[in-house]
Amino acid sequence: MPLLRATRSIVLLLLTPALAQTPRQQAAVHPQNVPHVDVANVLFRYSPDLSINVIRLSGSLVPTQGHAVPSFNEPDSFVIATDAAQIRMTTAQLAALMNSWLLSSPRAQIKSVRIATAGNQLVIDGTMKKGIPLPFHAAAALGLTRDNRIRIDLRQVKAAHLPVKGLLDTFGITMEDLVSQKGLKGMSVDGDAFLIDPQTAFPPPQVRGQITGVQVSGAAILLTFGKGLPPSADTHARNYIAIRGGSIRYGREEMDNADLMMIDSTPADPFDFYLRRYWCQMVAGNIRVTPDQALRIRVPDFANLPANSCRPAS
Known part of the structure; x- marks a missing residue:
């Protein structure tokens, strides 16, 4: 039983992101003299x-x-x-977003995130602190939702070399049970996927636009907005x-x-x-x-x- 309790704590810590993120900036209702950029x-x-x-x-x-x-x-x-627009984020920039912003809260237990690519997938490694640092490893596929968010489907997740999916099945819980979405900005959970809104996941000034494409491109993620490259x-x-x-x-x-x-x-x-x-x-x-x-x-x-x-x- 102590081992099961410890394992459950590991899973909870691994999948609980920082709760305090920057709120969505509210554009003026009827702006005047808007400059073009x-x-x-x-x-x-x-x-x-x-x-x-x-x-x-x-x-x-x-x-x-x-x-x-x-x-x-x-x-x-x-x-x-x-x-x-076209915006490119290298894996190093994406890791910096995780380490210095999304996971900057003292309540976040995931640290030292490293991200790489393998074909059209992301490969994520890092450490999770629970007494002693524990390594974790995940593979994920990218996609888009109809409501303008990036979908990251977790295909493989391991903590201390144990498959997290198997642990979830053992406990009879889902990722929604593990992640408190109250007050969460820029990120939410849908089944075994994270949904990230790139329009609110960054500090101001935030970008507004319809995302029409997301893909792994070399050692980076390529985001396309609207009509693409102007x-x-x-x-x-x-x-x-x-x-x-x-x-x-x-x-x-x-x-x-x-x-x-x-x-x-x-x-x-x-x-x-x-x-x-x-x-x-x-x-x-x-x-x-x-x-x-x-x-x-x-x-x-x-x-x-x-x-x-x-x-x-x-």
Whole structure:
């Protein structure tokens, strides 16, 4: 009996995710002067350790409730609404999402998650802490649900080399019995599958759009939104963030009928952009004002900024 009780505890800990996640950002009901945004080949950082690769995105910066204008000073002041985008997450980025965000709660017992791919499946390894660290291993298939979520079907799960599926059958319980969904944001459970909403699983600014494809691509996951890969908005730049029309706030300025473009100063690799430290990057860049009052800013990668380039963001 002690062994069965310990085994049940292992299963409960393995399948219980963090309960406190970022709530869904609420877009303003009737936003005015919404700026258009085009993004190409950008490593978009939510934090120093949490990022996604935006291959291409076309959309709008929609202010959230309580904000009249999207502000780079406040990442929660807007959402990124898109009808055409491709976003790539490497297995390392997905593991960082798990370790530094989804499983960051002190109540989460799964740590040191490592993710790889095998064909069209994900292979997940990590440690589970219950007195002593216990290794776990899982294989999972990817799919989409009709309500715009990513479905991760668990095909094989083992904890300390014991098959979890067999343990569930032994106890006569399901995954829904193991996972408390009260207050859970961005993740839920359906049978033996996890359902992840990528629009709420990340910190602000969250992405809004219809997911039309998800697949394993090499050592990464490729997400397609709406019509897929949009055409490049600027043929002269390779990596950039371009904002046109509407109103945008940055620093102490507010730009109406916006025409602002941040261009990677080292285009050989993706534009490494960290929104919460965007001002540090702009300070280190070169700004050009055009005759029609547009701004063109050549910006260095965040990873290449000097250690004391500007005051840290609060």
